[in-house]
Amino acid sequence: xxxxxxxxxxxxxxxxxxxxxxxxxxxxxxxxxxxxxxxxxxxxxxxxxxxxxxxxxxxxxxxxxxxxxxxxxxxxxxxxxxxxxxxxxxxxxxxxxxxxxxxxxxxxxxxxxxxxxxxxxxxxxxxxxxxxxxxxxxxxxxxxxxxxxxxxxxxxxxxxxxxxxxxxxxxxxxxxxxxxxxxxxxxxxxxxxxxxxxxxxxxxxxxxxxxxxxxxxxxxxxxxxxxxxxxxxxxxxxxxxxxxxxxxxxxxxxxxxxxxxxxxxxxxxxxxxxxxxxxxxxxxxxxxxxxxxxxxxxxxxxxxxxxxxxxxxxxxxxxxxxxxxxxxxxxxxxxxxxxxxxxxxxxxxxxxxxxxxxxxxxxxxxxxxxxxxxxxxxxxxxxxxxxxxxxxxxxxxxxxxxxxxx
Numbered sequence: 001x002x003x004x005x006x007x008x009x010x011x012x013x014x015x016x017x018x019x020x021x022x023x024x025x026x027x028x029x030x031x032x033x034x035x036x037x038x039x040x041x042x043x044x045x046x047x048x049x050x051x052x053x054x055x056x057x058x059x060x061x062x063x064x065x066x067x068x069x070x071x072x073x074x075x076x077x078x079x080x081x082x083x084x085x086x087x088x089x090x091x092x093x094x095x096x097x098x099x100x101x102x103x104x105x106x107x108x109x110x111x112x113x114x115x116x117x118x119x120x121x122x123x124x125x126x127x128x129x130x131x132x133x134x135x136x137x138x139x140x141x142x143x144x145x146x147x148x149x150x151x152x153x154x155x156x157x158x159x160x161x162x163x164x165x166x167x168x169x170x171x172x173x174x175x176x177x178x179x180x181x182x183x184x185x186x187x188x189x190x191x192x193x194x195x196x197x198x199x200x201x202x203x204x205x206x207x208x209x210x211x212x213x214x215x216x217x218x219x220x221x222x223x224x225x226x227x228x229x230x231x232x233x234x235x236x237x238x239x240x241x242x243x244x245x246x247x248x249x250x251x252x253x254x255x256x257x258x259x260x261x262x263x264x265x266x267x268x269x270x271x272x273x274x275x276x277x278x279x280x281x282x283x284x285x286x287x288x289x290x291x292x293x294x295x296x297x298x299x300x301x302x303x304x305x306x307x308x309x310x311x312x313x314x315x316x317x318x319x320x321x322x323x324x325x326x327x328x329x330x331x332x333x334x335x336x337x338x339x340x341x342x343x344x345x346x347x348x349x350x351x352x353x354x355x356x357x358x359x360x361x362x363x364x365x366x367x368x369x370x371x372x373x374x375x376x377x378x379x380x381x382x383x384x385x386x387x388x389x390x391x392x393x394x395x396x397x398x399x400x401x402x403x404x405x406x
Contacts, residue, residue: 251317
C-alpha cells in the first residue's frame with residue numbers, strides 16, 4: 001500500500017480518524033481542564049456528529065480508517081502488545097504493587113479490549129483488587145474517581161500525533177503531558193500494523209516538540225510550520241533538517257503564532273482550500289510573519305532569511321504572484337467568534353472542495369462566494385476540545401497535486 005501526501009488540497013484518498021468513545025465519557029468538571037477540553041461533551045451526540053463527518057468523506061470517495069481498529073489489529077502482534085503494555089506499566093506513579101495488579105489485569109484482555117483500555121483508560125474502581133489481590137498503598141490512597149491509566153480524549157484529533165510528508169510518516173512530539181501517550185499508540189501502529197510494513201519515518205516522538213496541527217503542506221516541497229503554544233522553534237528546526245535530508249522539501253516557512261488557546265496551532269489561523277487560496281483569520285492576517293528556511297549546501301546548516309509578511313513569503317515559496325485570501329467572517333466580531341469555533345480549520349478534499357463546521361455561517365458563505373464548495377457538518381459537541389475537521393483527520397493518501405489540480 002502506497003501512502004503519499006504532497007499538499008493540503010490534492011484529492012483525498014485515505015484518511016485516519018478516531019471515532020470518539022468512552023474516553024470522552026471520562027471527562028468531568030474536575031478533570032476537563034487538565035485533559036484539555038473546554039466543556040463536557042455529550043458523548044452520544046459527538047459520536048453522531050463524527051459518524052456524519054465520516055459519512056460525508058465516504059460519499060466523496062474517501063477511504064476512512066479508524067485508529068481504534070488499527071490499534072486493536074496492531075495489538076494482535078505480540079511484540080506490539082508487549083511494547084505498549086510495558087510503556088503503560090512504566091508510569092512512576094503506579095508503585096510496584098499496583099504495577100503488578102495492572103499487569104495482571106491487562107494480561108487477560110483480548111486485543112480489542114486492550115485497545116479500549118489504552119484509549120479510554122482504567123479507573124480506580126475498574127481494577128480487580130481484593131484480599132487475595134491487594135492494590136497496595138498507591139491504590140489505597142487514590143480517590144475512587146482517579147485513573148490508574150489516564151484516558152486519551154484528545155485522540156479524536158488525529159492530525160496532531162502524526163503527519164505524512166511525501167511517502168514518509170512523522171510521528172510527532174506532543175507538548176502537553178495529557179497527550180504524550182497518544183504518540184506511543186500511533187508510533188506502534190505505523191511500525192507493527194501489516195498495512196504500514198516498510199514505512200519510513202521522518203520524525204519521531206522523542207525529538208523536540210512538534211505537533212501536526214502546526215504543519216501545513218502549502219505546495220509540493222513547501223511547508224509552513226507554526227511555532228507557539230505547542231510546537232517549539234527547536235521542533236521546527238529539527239523537522240527542517242529531517243525533510244531537507246530526505247529530499248521531501250526545499251523550503252520551510254516558520255511562522256510565529258500567539259501562545260494562546262484560541263491559536264494553539266497554525267491550522268486554527270489558516271488552512272488551504274485551493275492550490276492558490278488560503279482561508280485566514282483576518283484579525284491577524286496582516287501581522288503574521290514568516291522566516292524562510294532553505295537547505296544548506298553540502299551538509300551545511302539550513303539558511304534562515306526574514307522575517308517577511310507570511311502571505312508574501314508563502315507566495316514566493318510556492319512560485320505564485322500572490323495567494324488568494326478568503327477571510328473568516330465578515331467583520332471583526334464575527335471573525336473572532338467563528339475563528340474560536342474553528343472556522344479556519346477546514347479539511348480540503350480536493351481543490352475548491354472542503355469540509356467545515358456548519359455553525360460558521362459567514363465563513364462558509366465567504367468560501368462559497370470565492371468558488372469553494374463547502375460540505376457543512378455539525379460540530380457542537382466535537383468542537384468542545386478546540387478542533388475542527390482538519391484537526392480530526394490525518395490524510396494518508398492524496399493525489400499528487402499535479403493530478404488533482406488538473
